Amino acid sequence: MWKTIVRRFLIMIPQLFVLSLIIFILAKNMPGDPFTGLITPQTDPARIVELTEKAGLNDPWYVQYMRWVGNAFQGDFGLSYTYKRDVADLIGERALNTFWLSLLSVLLLYLIAIPLGILAGRYQNSRLDKTIVMYSFVTYAIPTFVLGLIFLFLFGYKLEWFPTSGSVDVQYDPGTFSYFWNKIYHIVLPSITYAILGTTGIIQYLRSEIIDAKAMDYVRTARSKGIPMRKVYSKHIFRNSLLPIAAFLGFTITGLLGGSIFIETIFGYPGMGELFVSSILSRDYSVITALVMLFGFLALLGSLLSDIIMSIVDPRIRIE
Amino acid sequence: MKKTKWSLIALLLSVLLVLAACSGGDDEPKTEESDETSSEDTTKGEPTSENSGDLFEMAVTHEGEPIEGGTLQVAMVADSPFQGIFNWELYEDNYDSTLMEWTTNELFETDENFMITDKGIATLEVDQENKKATVKIREGVKWSDGEPLTIEDVILPYHIIGHKDYTGIRYDSEFQNIIGAEEYHAGTADTISGLKKIDDHTLEISFKQVSPSINYGGDGLWTYAAPAHQIADIPVGELVENDAVRKNPVTLGAFKIDKIVPGESVSYVRNEHYWKGVPKLDGVVVKVVPSSSISVAIGSGEYDIVQSFSATKMPEIQDFDNITILGRTELAYTYLGFKVGKFDTVEGKVVTDMEGSKMGNQQLRQAMGYAIDVEQVSEVFYDNLRERANSLIPPVFKAFYDDELAGYTYDPEKAIALLDEAGYEDVDGDGFREDPNGQPLEIKLASMASDATAEEIVSFYLQNWADVGLNVTLTTGRLIEFNTFYDMVEADDPEIDIFMGAWGTGTNPSPSGLYGDADPFNFSRYTSEELQSAITAIDSAEAFDTEYRAKQFKAFQEHIEEVATTIPMQFRYEIFPVNKRVKNFSIDYANEYKYHLHELELVAEEPIAN
Numbered sequence: 001m002w003k004t005i006v007r008r009f010l011i012m013i014p015q016l017f018v019l020s021l022i023i024f025i026l027a028k029n030m031p032g033d034p035f036t037g038l039i040t041p042q043t044d045p046a047r048i049v050e051l052t053e054k055a056g057l058n059d060p061w062y063v064q065y066m067r068w069v070g071n072a073f074q075g076d077f078g079l080s081y082t083y084k085r086d087v088a089d090l091i092g093e094r095a096l097n098t099f100w101l102s103l104l105s106v107l108l109l110y111l112i113a114i115p116l117g118i119l120a121g122r123y124q125n126s127r128l129d130k131t132i133v134m135y136s137f138v139t140y141a142i143p144t145f146v147l148g149l150i151f152l153f154l155f156g157y158k159l160e161w162f163p164t165s166g167s168v169d170v171q172y173d174p175g176t177f178s179y180f181w182n183k184i185y186h187i188v189l190p191s192i193t194y195a196i197l198g199t200t201g202i203i204q205y206l207r208s209e210i211i212d213a214k215a216m217d218y219v220r221t222a223r224s225k226g227i228p229m230r231k232v233y234s235k236h237i238f239r240n241s242l243l244p245i246a247a248f249l250g251f252t253i254t255g256l257l258g259g260s261i262f263i264e265t266i267f268g269y270p271g272m273g274e275l276f277v278s279s280i281l282s283r284d285y286s287v288i289t290a291l292v293m294l295f296g297f298l299a300l301l302g303s304l305l306s307d308i309i310m311s312i313v314d315p316r317i318r319i320e
Numbered sequence: 321m322k323k324t325k326w327s328l329i330a331l332l333l334s335v336l337l338v339l340a341a342c343s344g345g346d347d348e349p350k351t352e353e354s355d356e357t358s359s360e361d362t363t364k365g366e367p368t369s370e371n372s373g374d375l376f377e378m379a380v381t382h383e384g385e386p387i388e389g390g391t392l393q394v395a396m397v398a399d400s401p402f403q404g405i406f407n408w409e410l411y412e413d414n415y416d417s418t419l420m421e422w423t424t425n426e427l428f429e430t431d432e433n434f435m436i437t438d439k440g441i442a443t444l445e446v447d448q449e450n451k452k453a454t455v456k457i458r459e460g461v462k463w464s465d466g467e468p469l470t471i472e473d474v475i476l477p478y479h480i481i482g483h484k485d486y487t488g489i490r491y492d493s494e495f496q497n498i499i500g501a502e503e504y505h506a507g508t509a510d511t512i513s514g515l516k517k518i519d520d521h522t523l524e525i526s527f528k529q530v531s532p533s534i535n536y537g538g539d540g541l542w543t544y545a546a547p548a549h550q551i552a553d554i555p556v557g558e559l560v561e562n563d564a565v566r567k568n569p570v571t572l573g574a575f576k577i578d579k580i581v582p583g584e585s586v587s588y589v590r591n592e593h594y595w596k597g598v599p600k601l602d603g604v605v606v607k608v609v610p611s612s613s614i615s616v617a618i619g620s621g622e623y624d625i626v627q628s629f630s631a632t633k634m635p636e637i638q639d640f641d642n643i644t645i646l647g648r649t650e651l652a653y654t655y656l657g658f659k660v661g662k663f664d665t666v667e668g669k670v671v672t673d674m675e676g677s678k679m680g681n682q683q684l685r686q687a688m689g690y691a692i693d694v695e696q697v698s699e700v701f702y703d704n705l706r707e708r709a710n711s712l713i714p715p716v717f718k719a720f721y722d723d724e725l726a727g728y729t730y731d732p733e734k735a736i737a738l739l740d741e742a743g744y745e746d747v748d749g750d751g752f753r754e755d756p757n758g759q760p761l762e763i764k765l766a767s768m769a770s771d772a773t774a775e776e777i778v779s780f781y782l783q784n785w786a787d788v789g790l791n792v793t794l795t796t797g798r799l800i801e802f803n804t805f806y807d808m809v810e811a812d813d814p815e816i817d818i819f820m821g822a823w824g825t826g827t828n829p830s831p832s833g834l835y836g837d838a839d840p841f842n843f844s845r846y847t848s849e850e851l852q853s854a855i856t857a858i859d860s861a862e863a864f865d866t867e868y869r870a871k872q873f874k875a876f877q878e879h880i881e882e883v884a885t886t887i888p889m890q891f892r893y894e895i896f897p898v899n900k901r902v903k904n905f906s907i908d909y910a911n912e913y914k915y916h917l918h919e920l921e922l923v924a925e926e927p928i929a930n
Contacts, residue, residue, distance in 0.1 A: 032803030035489075043833075044492030045840045051487065083403050084410070084487075084560040093582060145612070152613055157620045164617060165609050170585040268610040270401040270583040278400050283803060 001311070005304065012300050016293065023292040024068065027285050028061045034081035034283045055081070068289065078286035082279070087290045091275070095257050097167050098271035101187045101194075102256035108195035113202035114245075120203060121210025121241070122233060132203065140200040144262040148193045152266060155189055162189040165268030190267045194260065202245055209241035216240075239313075246313045250306030254298035375704070376647030379906035380898050384923030389602035392902070392920060393927060395609040395623035397630065401583025402608060407551075407565040408544040409480045410488055415608075418627055421914050422588050422604055423464070423571035425544045427457070427474065428537065432910030433719050434827040435535050436543075439915075441572065441595065442474070444534075444541070448864060451530045453541060455523045462593040463547055464576040471523050472548040478512055479504070480546065485557035497540040499526045531859040532869055536828045545572060574599045574917035584608050590918075599918035618643060621929030624899040624922070631705040631895050632771075640897075642928040646907050647895040649716055653709050654822040656692075656887045658685050661845030662812050669838050670847045678763065678817050681756075683742035685884040688763075688818070689728035691735040691788045692781050694889050701773050705895070709888035711877050716909065717829045719866060720873035728887050735788045744789075752791040763792045766808060766819040769799035778820075792818075809843050819843070820889070831855050831876055835886075846885035854879060899927045 034055070035048050052058055056067065071078060077087040120132040139147075156164040163169070163186050172179035213219060214237065222232050259272030272291070279287035396402075402415040408425055411417055429440035436444050441461050445454040461469040481490050482504045496502050500513030514526040527539055537543045547570040554562050564570075567580060574596070575588035585607040590599040609617055609626075615636035618626060638645065658679040661672040674680035698706045710727025713720050739745075743756035755761045763785075767778050778799065785792040795815045800808065809819050821843065823834060832855050833839055837847040854876040863869035880886055896907055901924040905913050913920070 030803070031801075031807040036803050036806055043489055043841075044494065047489055047492045050491075051489070054487070082413075084405060086561070149612060153616055156613075157616045157622075164613060164622070166581065166584040166607060168581055168584075170579050170581050170587040170605055170607075173579075265399050265610055266612050268584070268608055268613075274400055281802075 001308075005308070008304050012297070015300060016296060019296045020069070020072075020289065020293055021065070023289055024065050025061060027283075027288050028064070030280075030283060032283050033057055034285065036283065072293075077290040080279075080284055080287050082282050082284045082287070087286050090287065091272075091290060091294065094259075094270060094272050094275045097269065098259040098273070099256055100183065101190060101263075101269065101271060102259070104184075104187050104191040105194040105198070106252055106256065108191055109198050109202070112195055113199040114206065116199065117203040117206025118210060118233075118238065118241075121207040121214075124207075124211050124214075129207075133207075136200040136203045139197050142197065144193070144197055144260065145266055147197060148190070148263060148266040151189055151193050162186075167269050186269070190263045190269060194263055205244045206241055209244060210237055213237045213240050243310070243314055246309050247306055249309050250304065251299075251302040253305060254302035257298060258295065375893065376645060376895065378646055378648055378908040379911070380644050380646065380900075380902055380904075382644070382900050382903050382923060384901070384903070386600070386903060386921035386923055387925060389600070390922040390925070392601055392604045392625065392922065393623045394604060394606040395614060395617060395626045396606055397611050397614050397626060397628045398608045399611055404566055404580065404582055405560060406569045406577065407546070407559070409477050409486075409490065409542075409546060410560050410565060412488065415628070419586055419606060420571075422573060422575045422606070422917065423569070423577060423591075424573040424914065425546065425571055426573075426914075427455070427545055428543050429915055430536075430827070432908075434717070434909075436537065441469070441545070446530060446534055448530055448861065451527045453525045453527065453530070453534060454518075455525065455541075457521050457545075458595065459521060461572065461595040463549070463570045463572060464591045464593060465550075465570050466593055467547075467549050467570070469545060469572065470520055470548070471517055472552070473545040474523050475515055475517065476546045476548045476552055477542045477544055478515055480556055480559070481542065482512055483556040485555065487557075487560070494538065495540045497528050499528060501540070531861070532863045532866075533828050533830060533859060535864075538828050538830075547571075575601075575604055578603065594918055596918050600921050618897050619930040621899065621927040624902050624927050625905065626897045629895055629897060631893055632702065632773075634703050634705055634895065637897055640930045642930045643897045643899055645895055645897050646905075647705075647893045648907050648909070649714060650824070650892045650894045651714055651716055651826060652822060652824040653712060653714055653891055654820065654889045655709075655712070656689065656889055657809075657819050657821060657844040658688075658846075658885050658887075659812065659817055659819075659844060660885055661847075663810075663840055663842075663845060665840075670836075670842050670845050672846050672848070678755075678761075681742055681744075682883060683738045684744060685887070686728070687735040687738040687742070687788065688785065688790065689884055689887040690731045690738070691790070692784045692889075693730040695730050697777055697780060698890060701777055702890075702892075705893045706890040709891045712831065712835075712880055712886065712888050713829050713873060713877060714825060714891055717825075720829055720870055722874050722877045725877055725881060727881065728884075732784075732788055739788060739790075746789055751789065752786075753789040761791060763790060764795045764815055764817045765792050766795040766805060766813075766816045767799050768805045768820070769801055774799060795819075810840060812845065829873075830858055832859055835876075835880070844885040846883065848879075848883070851876070851879050851883075901926075901928050 033052060035051055056064060068078070075088070079085065080087050080090050083090055116132050116135075120129045123129050152164060155161045167186050168179065168183045172182050219232060219236060222236055223229070227235075257272060259274070259276070261273035261277050263269065264271045264274045275287065276291050278284075279291065396415060396418060398415055402419060403411070403413045405411040405413070405416050406420055406423070408420065411420070427440055427442040428436045428444060431437050442455050442457045445456070447453065455474060457469060457471065457474060463469060478498065478501075480486060481488065481495060482501050484505055484507050491505060496505075498512060498514045500509060500511075500515070503509040504512045516524040516526070518524055525541065527534075529539070531539055533539055534541055550570045551559060551562070551564050554564065559565055569577060571577070571591070572595070574591055574594050576591045577586060578589045579587045585605060588604040588606075590601060590603060592598055607623075609623070611630060611633070614626065614629065615633055617623060618637050619640050619642070621642055634645075637643065660674055660677045660679055661670060663669075664671050679685060694708045698704055698708060708727065708729065710725045711722055713722070715721045715723065739753060744753040744761065746752060747754045747758050753761060765778075765782070768774070778794070782792050782794075795808070795813070805819075808816060809821065834841050835847075835851065836842060836855050837852050854872050857863060857872040858869060858876065863872060898905055901922050903921040903923055904916060904919045906916070907913060
């Protein structure tokens with residue numbers, strides 16, 4: 001298995017290489033450049049020309065690409081044109097924000113979805129089951145921004161239970177406990193929004209797996225051996241039904257850094273989703289390429305993780 | 321029976337959701353040309369002038385006994401984090417400049433006509449004959465860390481902007497007007513030779529040319545100080561990443577930065593050393609608030625002052641009784657441009673070619689201006705927070721704005737008459753006019769994509785033109801993304817005959833840069849002797865006489881109206897919702913709040929809720 005993992009990592013190198021090439025060419029082919037947005041009637045066109053030249057944007061794309069690859073190998077992803085900061089620092093700051101938000105979201109997501117999925121499957125066709133299925137369809141149909149705004153209005157402004165924007169209040173000093181607590185406080189509402197909306201897939205998978213499993217031979221065997229139904233569910237059916245969910249776990253873990261533009265915009269939370277979209281709009285090439293590379297790497301890593309998790313959960317599966 | 325009940329509930333639920341979705345949809349983030357404004361309104365000088373905000377109050381008149389100290393809660397409406405470059409020489413983002421207003425390093429104050437007065441930290445004296453200016457700073461002014469302000473702090477910004485490692489846009493032809501700036505930029509001189517320190521409080525600057533715009537902060541004059549004792553030793557290339565710019569800048573304004581949450585909020589405390597006196601407030605907190613929830617936040621009394629509020633959200637807040645809504649016209653206009661030439665990039669000049677251009681016919685252009693019902697668009701889509709513009713000079717510039725100019729108003733009969741007269745007639749009977757030679761006429765319009773209403777508004781204008789028999793279609797078939805739009809317009813893309821754009825004018829309304837014969841941003845590519853002579857005259861030495869300058873401005877406005885190569889469309893209002901507990905706040909350019917921050921007071925402990 002270790003051999004396979006090492007091999008998979010080695011294959012990633014050409015994959016990422018091709019990805020970087022594609023994204024670089026596409027990014028450079030977008031109309032405009034980072035300086036287009038700075039133009040005012042007072043702007044001197046000659047200065048824009050000078051800055052473009054200085055930034056090396058007039059070189060042929062392969063020259064720029066080679067320069068970028070050279071620097072990237074030394075861990076230098078350049079300076080953001082918009083934020084005038086080191087890209088790695090900028091992404092690091094946003095990634096940390098996004099990571100905490102996503103982590104809480106995913107925890108809540110599983111906390112809501114798994115019990116509901118199990119109950120729906122176990123008591124199939126009961127009123128409870130129908131309610132859960134209805135709930136999952138309804139949440140599937142609600143757009144993120146609608147629920148986000150409703151929650152914000154209700155719990156943020158009307159009931160004043162939660163803060164309404166940002167990731168932390170300005171008066172706290174980083175490193176203190178109150179700072180940390182205030183941060184958690186800020187991510188609760190967006191996390192709940194995210195968790196409620198994301199449950200459908202897991203509930204449906206789990207429910208249908210359990211319904212299928214109930215009719216399986218091994219369940220009948222277990223029952224005929226006199227094992228109580230409760231135990232059959234917790235020991236036999238549950239573990240088998242979790243397989244499809246485990247299959248996605250790798251992606252879920254690496255997906256923690258993706259961020260959601262809707263949640264971030266509504267709750268005024270600076271995260272990766274916002275950074276990605278705004279960097280594209282402002283043609284912040286260095287940030288775009290670094291982010292796509294990061295997302296690409298995470299996707300590959302996610303699929304590898306999923307395979308590993310599967311082999312642990314289901315001993316019949318072996319990575320060769 | 322059981323089944324029916326459930327489906328009924330499901331139906332009810334879905335109806336509820338649809339309703340909820342509708343009410344939520346109103347609050348949906350609206351970009352509202354945010355691209356356009358943020359990028360174009362980045363102005364060098366700071367807006368300062370009187371203004372004709374007839375629709376709105378420009379100052380609050382809240383009564384009440386002020387409380388001791390207190391913290392002002394400010395919302396800055398933005399859907400993305402601010403960049404956080406707190407330095408006047410380096411910042412690029414408008415939000416950063418809004419944040420810096422509380423701590424400003426501005427040397428000069430200006431009057432309602434945007435002219436530099438002697439009420440600020442520094443005074444300006446211009447020696448027209450010798451092309452020199454003398455900047456004199458007050459004695460006894462201190463930085464927020466208690467260090468005295470010296471003339472070195474006034475000289476330093478020039479050496480930052482002129483430096484070869486400086487990456488901002490402010491090293492431009494205007495800056496090169498300072499003698500020695502180019503040598504310093506090229507690295508052949510260690511200092512800018514045109515800057516001469518007379519004594520600890522006086523600086524003499526020598527220019528290549530001196531024009532009236534120096535009195536408005538132009539010609540290369542820099543109007544901010546930089547704390548030399550804090551940043552002079554930091555290499556210019558590394559300055560932008562330094563904590564002295566990002567975290568703890570030393571400043572001159574009424575407040576100083578206390579804490580920052582990157583991209584989200586800034587808290588300020590009062591500056592005990594402020595030269596106009598110790599501010600009455602304890603501090604200020606400015607927070608970025610998403611546009612989707614700002615209206616609710618205003619109603620629930622979360623904030624005292626709201627900046628960058630989008631005027632299109634006016635209907636959501638106008639009934640709140642806990643706020644006063646202040647408003648003034650923006651230093652900007654939107655326009656309809658007609659391509660009548662090309663830009664010769666080799667020679668660097670505008671080449672007008674009326675005969676060879678589809679839009680070369682003056683009557684055709686005028687007719688297109690009369691045909692569009694901008695008035696109705698302003699009323700229906702913008703609640704009259706935009707109005708039909710009659711000039712390319714916003715009315716805020718009272719001295720130069722020509723209010724007698726008729727401009728183009730909605731008059732389809734006149735449009736039809738003009739087209740008939742010019743020989744544009746429908747020969748083949750398809751409902752659209754052909755050109756005078758009988759060839760089909762299809763006019764391509766380029767317009768920018770922004771919020772949902774942009775599409776509706778453009779379709780409305782297309783219909784207006786169809787009503788007078790003109791076949792106008794969209795370049796590329798749809799609205800064009802901001803960057804692409806300006807790329808295509810600047811490159812004189814053959815697919816563009818006419819285009820709708822916007823300009824923020826800054827505090828200097830001079831048309832040079834936008835309508836001159838060597839300006840790449842002269843997008844309609846129109847120039848003529850008459851136009852050029854007016855533009856040159858506006859910035860000539862004679863124009864130090866304001867009356868003469870106003871006359872030239874008038875000539876410029878009249879000429880452009882006549883030839884109609886650029887037709888002004890709308891002026892816009894910017895509005896500031898202010899909570900009723902705030903005292904001494906004014907957005908009147910003649911008496912703007914930024915010069916009176918130390919006098920701000922609150923009359924209640926907490927912002928008042930609706």
